Every structure is written in C-alpha cells, then in structure tokens.
Amino acid sequence: MEQINQLQVNNVMKNSINELEQLAILCHSNKEYEGAVNYYNQIISELTKKDPSQPIVDALIKNHHCLGITYRVQNQYSQSEVYYRKAIELCTSHYGENDLKTIELNNYLAGLHFIQQNFDQAERILNASLYGYKNRLGRDHQVVAITHFALAIVQRKAFDLAPKGEFDDSHFKCAQSLLKIDISALSISDTRQLLFGFIHLAMQHYKQGRYNEAEELLRQGILLELNELWPKHPLVSDGFNLLGDLFKSWGKFAQAELLYQKAFNLRKEVLGENHLQVAASAFSLASVYVDLNRYEEAEDFFLQCCKIRKNAGFPPLYAVSLKAYADLLFKLKRPQEANDFSNQAEQIMNNYGTGIAGPFS
Numbered sequence: 001m002e003q004i005n006q007l008q009v010n011n012v013m014k015n016s017i018n019e020l021e022q023l024a025i026l027c028h029s030n031k032e033y034e035g036a037v038n039y040y041n042q043i044i045s046e047l048t049k050k051d052p053s054q055p056i057v058d059a060l061i062k063n064h065h066c067l068g069i070t071y072r073v074q075n076q077y078s079q080s081e082v083y084y085r086k087a088i089e090l091c092t093s094h095y096g097e098n099d100l101k102t103i104e105l106n107n108y109l110a111g112l113h114f115i116q117q118n119f120d121q122a123e124r125i126l127n128a129s130l131y132g133y134k135n136r137l138g139r140d141h142q143v144v145a146i147t148h149f150a151l152a153i154v155q156r157k158a159f160d161l162a163p164k165g166e167f168d169d170s171h172f173k174c175a176q177s178l179l180k181i182d183i184s185a186l187s188i189s190d191t192r193q194l195l196f197g198f199i200h201l202a203m204q205h206y207k208q209g210r211y212n213e214a215e216e217l218l219r220q221g222i223l224l225e226l227n228e229l230w231p232k233h234p235l236v237s238d239g240f241n242l243l244g245d246l247f248k249s250w251g252k253f254a255q256a257e258l259l260y261q262k263a264f265n266l267r268k269e270v271l272g273e274n275h276l277q278v279a280a281s282a283f284s285l286a287s288v289y290v291d292l293n294r295y296e297e298a299e300d301f302f303l304q305c306c307k308i309r310k311n312a313g314f315p316p317l318y319a320v321s322l323k324a325y326a327d328l329l330f331k332l333k334r335p336q337e338a339n340d341f342s343n344q345a346e347q348i349m350n351n352y353g354t355g356i357a358g359p360f361s
Contacts, residue, residue: 017043017059024066030270031234033074040067057094061087065105073235077116084109103132107150111222119158126151145178146199152206153215160211172206179203194243195221201246217242234277237266241281244288253291260284279308283321286328295332302328319348 020043027035043063050056068083088109091102110125130147137143152172159167181200198221206214220242223235244259264281271277282305289298302325309318322345329338 017046020046021063028066028070033070036070037067040070054094057090061090061094061101061105064090065108068108072112077112080112081109084112098132098136100132100136103129103136107147110150110154111219114154114157117157117161119154122154123151123158126154140178142179142196145175146195148172148178149175149199149203149206150218153211153218156206156211157215172203175203194239197221197243197246234267234270237263237270237277237281240266241284244284248284248288248291253288256288257285257292260288274308274311276308276312279305279312279321282308283324286324290328290331295328298328299325299332315348315352319345319352322348 020039024036024039024043027033027039040063044060044067047056047060047063064083064087068080068087071077071080071083084105088102088105091099091105095101106125107129110122110129113119113122113125126147130144130151133141133144133147148171152169152175155171156167156169179196179199181196198217202214202217202221205211205217220239223239240259240263244256244263247253247259248256260281264278264285267275267277267281282301286298286301286305289295289301302321306318306321306325309321312318322341326338326340326342326345329335329341
C-alpha cells in the first residue's frame with residue numbers, strides 16, 4: 001500500500017511538473033519572461049524535493065539551462081551566468097567534466113562571455129571544448145570543425161577590436177578542411193542538419209571577410225536549440241525564414257517553400273495575422289512561388305502581404321510589395337492591373353521621397 005501511495009504521489013508530481021513546463025514554454029514564447037522565470041523556479045523547487053535519480057538530475061540540468069537562456073535573451077548576463085554555471089555544475093557532478101553534455105553546456109557559457117567581449121574567457125572554454133570533442137569524437141568529427149570555426153569567430157572579433165601583429169587564421173582553415181557539407185543532402189526536418197546549413201553560409205561569409213554576418217549566422221544556427229525548448233519562440237520563426245532564404249539562394253525552392261511556410265504559420269499563430277513579420281513571411285512565400293511558376297499561390301500571398309503592409313506606417317515597404325505584385329501580374333498576362341499597381345508603387349515612392357504622404361500611407 002505504501003508503495004502504491006508513493007507511486008501516486010510521483011505521478012501527481014510528474015504531471016504537475018509537465019504542466020509547469022508547458023506554462024513556462026507558453027510564457028517564454030510570448031516574451032513574458034518574468035512568468036517563465038517563476039515557472040522554471042517552481043519546477044526546480046519541486047525537483048529538488050525528489051531523490052536525485054538520473055531523470056531528476058537531467059530535468060534539473062535542463063531547467064537551470066532554460067533559466068540561463070531566459071535571462072540571456074533579455075541581456076541579463078549576470079543572472080544568465082548563474083544558471084548556466086549551476087547547470088554545468090550539476091552535469092559535471094553527475095556525468096563528469098568530459099561528458100559531451102557538460103562540454104555543450106560550457107559552450108553556452110563561452111557564448112555568454114563572447115557577447116560581453118570577454119574574449120579570453122570565451123577562447124579558454126572553447127579550447128577546452130575542442131580538446132574534449134577530439135578525445136570523445138575524434139579529430140575529424142563535424143562538431144570539432146564547428147568548434148574550430150567558433151574559435152575563429154572569437155579570435156577574429158578580438159583581433160578586430162585590438163589588432164596585434166598578423167592574424168592567425170588557423171582555426172578557420174581547420175574548420176574548412178574538416179567540414180564538408182553536401183547541401184543537396186540536407187534535410188529541413190532535421191535540426192542538426194539545418195545547423196550545418198547555417199554553418200555553411202556563415203563560413204561563406206567569413207571567407208568573404210563579412211565577419212559580423214558570419215557571427216550572426218553562427219549564432220542563428222546555435223539558436224535552433226530553441227526549437228526544442230520553446231517551439232513557438234519568435235526566434236525560431238526567424239531561423240526558419242533565414243534558412244528559407246539560404247535554400248532559395250541555392251535554387252532549392254521546394255525546401256525554401258517548406259521553411260517559409262513553417263515561419264509563416266508560426267508567426268501567424270504567435271504574433272497575429274496582421275503582424276509585419278507575417279507580411280515578411282508572406283512576401284517570401286510569394287517570391288518562392290514565383291520561382292516555382294505557381295503564380296496563383298504567389299498572388300494569394302502577395303495580396304496578404306500588401307494588405308498588412310498597407311497599414312504599417314512605412315509607405316516604401318508597401319510600395320515594394322505592390323511592385324512585386326505588379327511584376328507577377330505581368331506574368332499572369334494582366335497588364336492593365338499590373339500597370340495600375342506599378343504606378344501606385346512609383347507614386348508612393350515619389351511622394352515619400354518629397355515628404356508628401358501618399359494615398360496608401
């Protein structure tokens with residue numbers, strides 16, 4: 001009887017924690033960070049009352065890490081570091097400092113130091129991670145290559161802010177030699193493979209000397225973890241849209257369509273159907289449908305985009321949408337309508353340029 005009662009208590013507690021996690025996810029996805037923090041702290045309080053079995057320790061690690069990210073996205077770096085370190089401490093105690101989970105958590109701490117321009121500390125942590133990955137995964141593993149690339153970004157940023165001598169780009173050269181990505185084989189349903197898409201694009205920017213853009217793309221790739229933690233967070237939809245741009249630039253329009261659709265649906269659900277980010281996704285979808293010669297579908301999304309942007313308070317953005325819609329209408333052999341919309345777009349731009357409010361402002 002006592003065992004049955006304990007089992008019932010455990011089930012009630014488990015259900016309670018699951019409900020709290022869902023509430024935390026909902027708060028975080030809607031940028032209600034104070035609520036998310038409260039729920040994560042409640043979860044941690046409940047978990048610490050239980051015996052430290054492996055599932056409990058894993059849940060504690062995860063929720064401390066979630067708290068760290070919640071503070072990180074609010075730029076509250078000191079608070080973020082407290083919870084990152086607590087997650088690392090728990091993981092190290094339970095799994096050891098050389099476990100892959102511990103190394104990954106340390107990488108988040110390195111990213112936190114990087115954003116605060118504590119480059120020496122970020123580099124020290126990443127070098128330790130590189131050593132750990134080589135020992136656990138082998139010197140030629142893709143994760144080793146990505147860590148080399150992260151080190152290149154850190155060292156380049158530090159060098160650009162305080163140049164000394166000639167820059168040593170050996171980490172980037174190592175990353176290039178190790179990371180061979182077959183773009184045609186990437187699956188958009190696999191978060192890990194999408195990360196490689198971001199890394200590929202980031203490395204292309206790095207080679208062109210566009211280091212800030214490379215850094216941002218690397219960060220976007222890492223933020224794909226948010227798709228696992230907070231599937232409705234706006235940053236997730238941003239990532240989908242950016243990846244759609246990436247696949248579109250490679251001429252992989254079918255993959256781009258699926259990613260744009262993910263971003264569109266997510267933004268519409270989270271932000272509301274009249275939000276400018278929804279318009280941006282509608283425009284992206286319309287553009288890729290034009291590339292696919294699916295003109296009727298393109299028209300539907302151009303119209304949605306124009307409807308939202310018409311009331312956005314920035315006429316040139318609306319004019320861009322009208323011009324793109326006009327170009328589509330020419331393809332649809334509807335020249336009169338096309339000329340009308342094209343003229344409206346031109347008039348808006350002319351009026352905006354002379355400081356006169358246009359009819360669609």
